[in-house]
Amino acid sequence: MRLEVRDIRVERGGRRVLDGLSFALAPGEALIVTGPNGAGKSTLLRVLAGLLPLKQGRIAIGGAEDPPPCAELAHYVGHADGNKASLTAAENLSFWAAMLRSRQGRGTSLPPAEALAAFALAHASDLPVAVLSAGQKRRVALARLLVAPRPIWLLDEPLNALDAASQARLSHLMHAHLGQGGMIVAATHSALDLPNARQLTLRQ
Numbered sequence: 247m248r249l250e251v252r253d254i255r256v257e258r259g260g261r262r263v264l265d266g267l268s269f270a271l272a273p274g275e276a277l278i279v280t281g282p283n284g285a286g287k288s289t290l291l292r293v294l295a296g297l298l299p300l301k302q303g304r305i306a307i308g309g310a311e312d313p314p315p316c317a318e319l320a321h322y323v324g325h326a327d328g329n330k331a332s333l334t335a336a337e338n339l340s341f342w343a344a345m346l347r348s349r350q351g352r353g354t355s356l357p358p359a360e361a362l363a364a365f366a367l368a369h370a371s372d373l374p375v376a377v378l379s380a381g382q383k384r385r386v387a388l389a390r391l392l393v394a395p396r397p398i399w400l401l402d403e404p405l406n407a408l409d410a411a412s413q414a415r416l417s418h419l420m421h422a423h424l425g426q427g428g429m430i431v432a433a434t435h436s437a438l439d440l441p442n443a444r445q446l447t448l449r450q
Contacts (some may be wrong), residue, residue, distance in 0.1 A: 254303030
């Protein structure tokens with residue numbers, strides 16, 4: 247299975263943000279997307295996640311019989327955490343697991359308690375997300391990757407608000423995901439511990 251992006255054009259507010267962009271990812275490969283603010287990094291991830299329409303081009307899954315759309319195989323963690331503040335950390339993960347379960351990709355899903363423990367948040371399981379720190383909220387959002395496994399991870403500034411220990415945990419999980427044949431597209435201004443990743447630099 248390959249992720250194939252061919253000659254895509256995306257417009258927002260009448261402005262052309264991406265034009266003529268092409269790339270492909272094979273199982274076990276990562277792509278790090280860099281560039282200045284406004285160059286289209288977050289837009290690219292949102293298009294891959296099926297949240298924005300294409301003006302031109304195609305996004306497809308190759309090498310699979312009757313493949314589903316990319317969005318059904320992708321797990322998107324945006325710049326905003328997307329947590330429901332009034333729910334506990336565990337309730338947030340249960341919500342995402344239930345919503346995504348019917349279209350989960352390959353991999354073993356973890357129960358919320360184990361997913362939180364993987365990010366050293368077991369103690370916060372029953373706390374409302376509203377009372378957590380920015381770094382803890384980010385870790386709850388990233389823990390969604392473990393309760394609803396999908397082969398393609400789309401990560402927008404994944405290191406935001408994470409301390410060194412949390413960055414190391416995320417690095418371990420990203421390497422494990424790639425080792426199992428998953429794919430990662432990450433938009434970031436920070437250096438990620440993915441030395442074999444391909445680079446894509448967007449320009450305004």
